Amino acid sequence: MGDERRSAPHAPSGPPVAVARRLAVPAGVLALAVGAVAYVGAVDPNQPGHYPTCPFLLLTGLQCPGCGSLRTLHALAHGDVGTALGLNVLTVAMVPVLAFFWARWAVARARGVPTRRKAGDPRAIWGLFAVVVVFWVVRNLPFGTFLAA
Numbered sequence: 184m185g186d187e188r189r190s191a192p193h194a195p196s197g198p199p200v201a202v203a204r205r206l207a208v209p210a211g212v213l214a215l216a217v218g219a220v221a222y223v224g225a226v227d228p229n230q231p232g233h234y235p236t237c238p239f240l241l242l243t244g245l246q247c248p249g250c251g252s253l254r255t256l257h258a259l260a261h262g263d264v265g266t267a268l269g270l271n272v273l274t275v276a277m278v279p280v281l282a283f284f285w286a287r288w289a290v291a292r293a294r295g296v297p298t299r300r301k302a303g304d305p306r307a308i309w310g311l312f313a314v315v316v317v318f319w320v321v322r323n324l325p326f327g328t329f330l331a332a
Contacts, residue, residue, distance in 0.1 A: 202293055209289040216285075224260025228253035246331055248273055248319045272330065273318050 228234050239247040251271035258267035259278065267275050291298045302308055322330035 201295075205292045205295060206289060209285065209292055213285065213289075220256055220260055223253055223256045228257050245323045246319075248315050248322075250331075273315070 226233050234253055237247055237250050239245065240250055249271070252274045255267045255271040255274040258264070258270060259275070264275070288298055318330065321327035
């Protein structure tokens with residue numbers, strides 16, 4: 184025991200330069216995401232000609248799970264959560280999930296802890312897949328038009 188001092192388990196490990204180096208990739212991913220949302224916030228997807236049409240929608244006339252996501256992100260970038268929820272509730276729900284996983288990754292990198300390589304619990308993955316498929320089907324049925332963008 185003695186006078187050994189251990190760093191707290193939540194503290195970044197190593198000199199600041201090493202921590203900054205480990206955070207370069209998460210910071211780059213964050214910069215790309217912020218840049219993409221800023222672009223979508225500035226260039227209105229509600230105006231025709233700025234973005235291509237969804238290929239699935241173009242070919243089938245049905246909406247995919249991602250249809251309305253650009254308009255949803257545009258609404259979120261302008262603080263209009265109500266409109267965003269009306270366009271694509273799944274995208275709105277996934278924003279905090281993606282933020283959580285990015286933060287978990289960045290913290291692990293800052294601490295110098297190896298990041299997880301496995302996809303995780305198969306039940307969670309299949310559950311997410313089921314939610315996406317059910318959302319996809321229901322939004323294209325007559326009673327699910329409230330989910331359609």
